[in-house]
Amino acid sequence: MRRRVIQDLHAQGMSYAQIAKEAGLTRGRIHQIRHTGPAPEGTFLGTGTITLATPLKQEATNARPVVAMEDVTAAKRLEDLARGFDLAMELEHVAIGGEINLNRPNAQAEPAPSQIDV
Template sequence: MPSSDLERIAAIDNPYLLIRAATERLSAAQQEVTELSRMRRRVIQELHAQGISYAQIAEQAGLSRGRIHQIKHTGPAPEGAFLGTGTITLATPLKREANNARPVVAMEDVTAAKRLEDLARGFDLALNLEHVPLGGEIDLNRPNLIVICGPKLSPVMGALYESDPVLEWVKDGAWTLRDRRTGDSYRSGEDSDPARPVDYAYLGRLARPDGNGNLLVFTGIHPQGTLGVVDLLTSEIATLWGQVGENRFSTVVGVEYDPATGEPVRAELASPLYRHEET
């Protein structure tokens, strides 16, 4: 903790305000420690991947070789930064219940949020949940934001998806995903004849509207696709992180699911993984 913060808190006369200020600063300090540990481990892994030995890294960093090995194998894994850093905000959409005007959250979105929260906690990341309200208005200009919502429920999200240089949402009877580069279209099996237990989902990191950062977004054409993206992230986040890091990208995820339960059986990339700086 910087001495200025320590001195400021120590100078608070009201004991209750002091307790509150100290607690808030400790929470922030813990997040900083976590992210510094993640950063340190990531850099060691990157240097070693470039062919630099642990002994060389230790010598240049002024640490022992044993300490470098310890850092490499302890602390939060670097790939957790694929989701964000510190405290993540996850937004899922409210929908209007079919038989009345009450707003509800789809059970699949609740399940996806819970599984994503479990994944984040495994990387020592905190996660706060909120909802995209009916009408779809949401502030996208915030750090560490993940949104599970498609263009149907939110014009704000629809405008964001339009910034993707390669993939687009198309309303062709049913919603489909189209690859502008290859011309391929991805239509859910639920909207095909005959119906098949296959869905497709968008996954990408796009620029915030204010240009001051990025946000992670994903959603299936149908809820099964959303669950499939979380399944893919759970099993392949290290690979995805290695391919795109914190940079902007987008891809289509193909999901096969159990028709009885809607649970994903297999989830994999159905399109190329497009790095936007290369498109």
């Protein structure tokens, strides 16, 4: 949370020296908070390039693979969130059979609406 506040204040135009003075900390401590450990969003999204997979389903009329509108909407919201944290994003689809390798860094699978417990 401290890192995010420092980032927000800096983005608003404050220097790290000004932030340190206002917080009663040294510039070194501000630098340490800003650059130590993974970013808070990394807890959920990971670090580096994030891969978001949306499931394909078979269209009823043409039997071609499509993505459900709900999944497109959810994927877009996650993409916007990741890009808001300056994280790179790759999109891919889960085949109709459901096979996907989730044993890789930063893979986020968007569950099909039928798989979500409400």
